[in-house]
Amino acid sequence: MTFRFLLTIIAVTTISMGVAWKPEAATMDAMPIAGATSQPIGHFQFCDRFPRECRPGAVDRGPMRLTPDTWSSLLDVNRTVNQIPAVTDIDQYGVEEYWAYPVEAADCEDFVLQKRKLLLERGFSPSNLLITVVLQPDGSGHAVLAVRSGLGDFVLDNLRAEIKKWSETEYTYLKRQDSGDPGKWVKINDGRDTIAVSGIR
Numbered sequence: 001m002t003f004r005f006l007l008t009i010i011a012v013t014t015i016s017m018g019v020a021w022k023p024e025a026a027t028m029d030a031m032p033i034a035g036a037t038s039q040p041i042g043h044f045q046f047c048d049r050f051p052r053e054c055r056p057g058a059v060d061r062g063p064m065r066l067t068p069d070t071w072s073s074l075l076d077v078n079r080t081v082n083q084i085p086a087v088t089d090i091d092q093y094g095v096e097e098y099w100a101y102p103v104e105a106a107d108c109e110d111f112v113l114q115k116r117k118l119l120l121e122r123g124f125s126p127s128n129l130l131i132t133v134v135l136q137p138d139g140s141g142h143a144v145l146a147v148r149s150g151l152g153d154f155v156l157d158n159l160r161a162e163i164k165k166w167s168e169t170e171y172t173y174l175k176r177q178d179s180g181d182p183g184k185w186v187k188i189n190d191g192r193d194t195i196a197v198s199g200i201r
Contacts, residue, residue, distance in 0.1 A: 065149070128179070132175070137170050153165065157169075
């Protein structure tokens with residue numbers, strides 16, 4: 001199967017599902033990383049409760065090869081998990097930050113954890129499923145799941161049905177899990193000014 005034919009198949013599939021795909025823009029679309037940084041407190045506490053989730057596992061063999069099947073899995077998991085009702089940690093747990101797998105409702109990081117879990121069960125490598133902290137345009141903190149691929153880094157987000165490349169979103173990217181160690185985090189050199197994170201620390 002040629003590369004051009006593969007992109008055509010994916011484009012037709014995603015158009016039919018109402019999800020944007022722009023292969024012609026897949027150029028510089030890997031997030032630029034700028035060294036180690038602090039782990040969000042919510043993720044630190046999650047790792048303390050579930051240490052197996054945060055230990056180095058599979059070797060990082062680089063970005064995954066995106067195929068019609070893997071793209072379909074991303075669409076399916078994103079759509080399915082986004083149907084969970086959204087609720088803040090304050091309303092659900094009575095604290096500012098509590099990262100957990102959702103049961104009846106979820107905050108943004110809970111959506112990310114669940115998507116990552118389901119994609120791991122489908123055979124995706126943990127080195128290509130990276131929890132990522134961003135700023136929304138209003139300055140509030142938010143979490144998304146970054147998926148590394150040979151066509152760029154894509155974002156699964158509970159605030160939208162579309163799966164977009166990170167560079168096509170309105171967010172300012174701050175940090176994400178290290179692809180070689182899910183318990184460590186690296187800074188993202190987004191190239192834009194950022195302000196202090198509110199909500200996810």
